Amino acid sequence: MTVASAIFYFFAAILIFFSIKVVTTKNLFHSVMSAFAVLLGTAGLFFLFNAEFLGIVQILIYAGAVTILVLFVVMLTTAGPKYRIVWETPLNIWIFVFVILFGGMLGMIVLSIQWPVAKPVALHGVTEALATRLFVEYLLPFEVASILLLAALIGSIVLARRD
Amino acid sequence: MDITLNQVLILAAILFSIGTFGALTRKSIVIVVMCIELMFNAVNLNLVAFAYFSGLEALRGQVFAVFIMVVSAAELGLCMAIAIMLYRNRDTIQVDRINMMKW
Incomplete structure (x- = not known):
């Protein structure tokens, strides 16, 4: 097992763990922070795959701007006495079956193509x-x-403005 | 043993499926949008992996990843504005309570 392979498995474990945490945790704030971890892990994989510019952009835009924006919206919309937390949703078995079948289909397509x-x-x-490609072609x-x-x-400004 | 393209594609498929599950089951608009971002992220991972394993210096996969980032950032900004407006008008951002267009 080479070093790159070990790094890949490390980031893959982080990504899968935190994405499951995003969809399963009850706390909204924990969910957003897990998404932050997933986006950072993807930036690490970008660095591994020769995409330094995309990795930096991922850290700046996603991990920086998007997470802060979403945290602002979480704080703005879940505050106040009118808000009640009803996150305990029963697990819809049909959605679970659908997602399992969908993921299996994706995996089979991936493995069947040469x-x-x-x-x-x-x-x-x-x-x-990348810049040459982007600004020429x-x-x-x-x-x-x-x-x-x-x-x-x-x-966004027009929608969120208080008039 | 080196990294193969299939490993990366399987990882992205798993991430995409988890994102789909979250977008279909969670009740908060914010988390639904975050799960859609996770799906975008999986697709970006695919494109970067394709650009890496194609061995070319054209880097077209990375160019497309840049465009996906632009579109998903625009989409997320608009969704957050819609969430704020819904909270102001309806006092909730739970997707099953926002049913005024259902009859």
């Missing part, structure tokens, strides 16, 4: 290559994405 795998090489200057989708972000920004 992926054209090449020997992975450690690249240098991944960020530069995918310039139009990049600009459309910025318009989408602007629209989402204005929409």
